[in-house]
Amino acid sequence: MEFEFRFDIVWNNLPLLLEGVQTTILLSLLTMVLGTIIGLFVAIVRLRVRKIFALPLVVYVEVFRGTPGLIQIVWIYYCLPILTGLQLDALTSLVIAMALNVGSYLSEVFRAGIQGVSKGHIEAAAAVGFKPGQIIRRVIVPQAAYRMIPAIGNVFVSAIKLSSLCSVLGMAELMYQGQIIIANFFRPIEVFTVVAVIYLIMAYTTSLFMMYLEWKFAWIRRKKVPFWQKFKQISKTSFQIKPQGNL
Amino acid sequence: MTSAVKIKNLHKSFGSLKVLRGIDLDVAQGEVVCILGASGSGKSTLLRCINQLSIPDEGTVYINGDPIGNLLSETGELKKANQTTLASQRSRIGYVFQQFNLWPHRTVLGNVIEALKIVKKMNNADAEKIAIDRITEVGLLDWKDEYPDTLSGGQQQRVAIARMLAMEPEVMLFDEPTSALDPERVGEVIEVMKELAEKGHTMIIATHELNFGRDTADRAIFIDEGVIVEQASAQEFFSHPKSERLQSFLKRMSM
Numbered sequence: 001m002e003f004e005f006r007f008d009i010v011w012n013n014l015p016l017l018l019e020g021v022q023t024t025i026l027l028s029l030l031t032m033v034l035g036t037i038i039g040l041f042v043a044i045v046r047l048r049v050r051k052i053f054a055l056p057l058v059v060y061v062e063v064f065r066g067t068p069g070l071i072q073i074v075w076i077y078y079c080l081p082i083l084t085g086l087q088l089d090a091l092t093s094l095v096i097a098m099a100l101n102v103g104s105y106l107s108e109v110f111r112a113g114i115q116g117v118s119k120g121h122i123e124a125a126a127a128v129g130f131k132p133g134q135i136i137r138r139v140i141v142p143q144a145a146y147r148m149i150p151a152i153g154n155v156f157v158s159a160i161k162l163s164s165l166c167s168v169l170g171m172a173e174l175m176y177q178g179q180i181i182i183a184n185f186f187r188p189i190e191v192f193t194v195v196a197v198i199y200l201i202m203a204y205t206t207s208l209f210m211m212y213l214e215w216k217f218a219w220i221r222r223k224k225v226p227f228w229q230k231f232k233q234i235s236k237t238s239f240q241i242k243p244q245g246n247l
Numbered sequence: 248m249t250s251a252v253k254i255k256n257l258h259k260s261f262g263s264l265k266v267l268r269g270i271d272l273d274v275a276q277g278e279v280v281c282i283l284g285a286s287g288s289g290k291s292t293l294l295r296c297i298n299q300l301s302i303p304d305e306g307t308v309y310i311n312g313d314p315i316g317n318l319l320s321e322t323g324e325l326k327k328a329n330q331t332t333l334a335s336q337r338s339r340i341g342y343v344f345q346q347f348n349l350w351p352h353r354t355v356l357g358n359v360i361e362a363l364k365i366v367k368k369m370n371n372a373d374a375e376k377i378a379i380d381r382i383t384e385v386g387l388l389d390w391k392d393e394y395p396d397t398l399s400g401g402q403q404q405r406v407a408i409a410r411m412l413a414m415e416p417e418v419m420l421f422d423e424p425t426s427a428l429d430p431e432r433v434g435e436v437i438e439v440m441k442e443l444a445e446k447g448h449t450m451i452i453a454t455h456e457l458n459f460g461r462d463t464a465d466r467a468i469f470i471d472e473g474v475i476v477e478q479a480s481a482q483e484f485f486s487h488p489k490s491e492r493l494q495s496f497l498k499r500m501s502m
Contacts, residue, residue: 123300124348124407128362128414129338132330138365142352 006187010194013181020177021198027095027163027173028202032156034099039106046111057107064104070165073097077169094166101162105155113148114140146217153210157203164199174198249312251276251418251449252297257306259292266292267303268473274418277447281454281464281481285496289473290453291345294420297451298340299333310339311417338366341416345423347403349395349410355382356391359410366414381409385439401432408439419443421452425459457500461485469493 010017042061046054064072076097081087088096117140125135167176178195182188215227252274259267266289274280282290295301297308299316307325308315315336317325328336349358356378363374382391385405387398395403404424411419421440425433437459444450444463454460460467460481467484469477469492477490488494 118348120344120346120348121350124342124344124350124410126300126334127298127337127340127342127344128410129334129336129366130362131334134365138361139350143350146352 005190006185007190007194009185009187010181010190013185016177016181017174017195017198020172020174021202023171023173024160024163024175025202027091027098027166027171028156028160030091030095031098031102031159031163034095035102035106035155035159036152038099038103039110042103042107043110043114046107047114060100061104061107064101065108069098069101069162070168072101073165073169076100090169090171094169094171098159098162098166102155102159105158106152109148109151109155110144113144113151116147117143142217146214149210149214149217153207156206156210160202160206161199250274250309251278251311252451253309253312254293254297255307255309257293257296257308258304259289259296259301260304266473267296270306270470270473270475272468272475274449274451277449278466279444279448279450279452279464281452281460281467282470283454283457283460283467283496283500284470288470290470291422293470294342294422294451294453297418297420298337298342300342310336315340334366338362338414339417341411341414341419343404343407343411343419343421343424345427347395347400347407347427349403349406351395354392354394355387355398355406355409358395358406359413362410362414377413378409381413382406384412384442385409386435399432400428401435404428404436405439408436408443412443417449419448419450421450421454423453423455425454425456455500457485457497469496471496 042057046057073094077090077093080093080096121139121143122135125139130138163173164175166173167179170176174195178191182191185191212227250273252272254270254272257267257270258265270289270293272280282293284290292301296303297310297315299308302316307317313319313336314325316328316333318328318332320326350361353361356375359378359381360371360374363369363377364371367374369377379388379391382388385408387402387405387409390398390402390406395406398406404427408424424440425436428436433456437456440450440452440459441463452460452464464481466478467481468475469484469488469490471492477484477488477493479487479489484493485497488497
């Protein structure tokens with residue numbers, strides 16, 4: 001017996017999936033924003049305070065990087081109200097859980113990016129009379145931000161996929177809607193294929209946006225080329241930014 | 248007349264390693280002082296302590312009478328200066344690094360303009376005028392829109408010198424400015440520094456270039472194990488070294 005693909009079932013239920021897409025986008029964006037704030041906070045505190053005081057943050061980062069996202073989400077959804085008596089709605093608690101997960105990864109990205117700025121460049125700024133705040137704004141941020149963009153992009157793309165775990169708790173996002181359709185029509189292959197393609201589109205849009213940021217903040221811009229040309233270059237040479245100097 | 252630089256009893260340790268063990272030094276206005284010494288003798292640390300990139304454990308540095316990193320209270324006591332004061336004090340001291348340390352995210356012009364705009368609060372036009380003059384002075388006007396990583400080491404160091412000159416520092420510190428360069432690039436940087444010396448700038452230079460020291464410096468200082476072992480006029484220093492340690496050092500260096 002030959003298998004017959006029935007994509008028409010997916011098309012007929014497309015509005016349902018698109019509703020899910022909206023929720024997925026909302027979940028992902030909130031997670032990215034909150035995660036970035038958490039990550040920045042953790043990275044800066046870890047760089048500024050003594051190791052012993054940063055210990056709780058180290059524990060936080062290791063716990064959230066080292067345990068499955070699903071368990072984190074379930075745990076915060078069910079256990080946080082029990083432990084703290086705090087009653088949160090589903091969206092809030094899910095976003096908090098995912099932001100904590102994303103924040104733990106981002107804090108390491110930020111920390112590495114900030115530490116990666118050459119001590120010499122910082123000293124050169126101090127030597128001409130920059131104040132600490134000016135050093136941060138004029139020397140550390142421009143260099144660190146540019147170098148961190150690809151790594152941040154990775155974490156953001158993972159965040160979109162992480163949001164699919166919220167389906168377990170009945171959040172009507174893309175994965176959940178897909179599973180509803182599957183439960184009704186018993187067509188997992190077709191539905192999952194389309195759901196995967198939709199995730200891919202969202203992920204790739206995020207990647208493109210990060211490439212745009214990289215182009216926008218590139219400090220090595222010999223010739224000002226339009227973004228689409230630069231995009232061709234970036235995709236060809238990946239992230240090879242070392243120029244051909246005559247050192 | 249107050250000395251351009253006055254260093255009093257400077258001590259600095261890193262952990263149990265005593266790098267500077269009581270340095271006293273007076274540098275007159277317009278004097279060019281050359282510091283020699285083996286690697287690890289404390290030359291760089293001394294320069295870094297002058298503009299407080301390394302904070303000395305003990306001792307004080309005065310630039311034209313002002314204690315750097317400190318404030319003189321009305322009762323004549325020294326109080327530790329805050330970051331803002333320290334920053335403005337540092338802007339009076341030029342510093343050229345062994346590794347150039349140009350900011351990679353700015354062009355040559357951008358590197359030179361930056362401090363004029365941020366520290367001296369100049370507007371773009373004024374800052375650019377000064378920057379262009381200084382870049383011309385080190386002979387790199389054609390490269391003003393390039394990014395540092397497209398320049399050779401010698402060119403980068405000349406930009407670093409232009410960046411320092413733009414701030415019109417009262418004292419210029421050079422921390423082995425030619426040590427990271429290819430041998431054939433050393434000359435162009437030495438040339439720029441000689442011109443600065445002739446213009447009467449006050450300069451303290453840690454270097455391994457004996458010829459440069461002999462030709463350009465007014466005075467040479469030999470540091471070993473964190474103390475000044477010998478100092479004399481450059482002529483005297485190189486032709487008639489007195490201490491045994493300096494004699495053997497000069498012998499090794501000229502081999």
